[in-house]
Amino acid sequence: LDPYASFSFKAEYAAFFKLILLESYENIDKQYLKGNDMRRQKYNLFVKYFKDKYNWDIQATGNKYRQELNKYK
Numbered sequence: 883l884d885p886y887a888s889f890s891f892k893a894e895y896a897a898f899f900k901l902i903l904l905e906s907y908e909n910i911d912k913q914y915l916k917g918n919d920m921r922r923q924k925y926n927l928f929v930k931y932f933k934d935k936y937n938w939d940i941q942a943t944g945n946k947y948r949q950e951l952n953k954y955k
Contacts, residue, residue: 898928906948907941 901910902925915922932940
């Protein structure tokens, strides 16, 4: 999440979407959520929205992406 994302809903939505799709939960938790209750609540709401609305575990996509990317390190 970049520091400019919080200036608009559209930018913040895009930043969360990109982060969750391209990163594992383990790394998101370690780098962005630990010690920041507001971000954790936003993250939980975002993931819940996609699960409830589209029956899509969006974080599973990010976990898989990170797993595949790590194979090339």
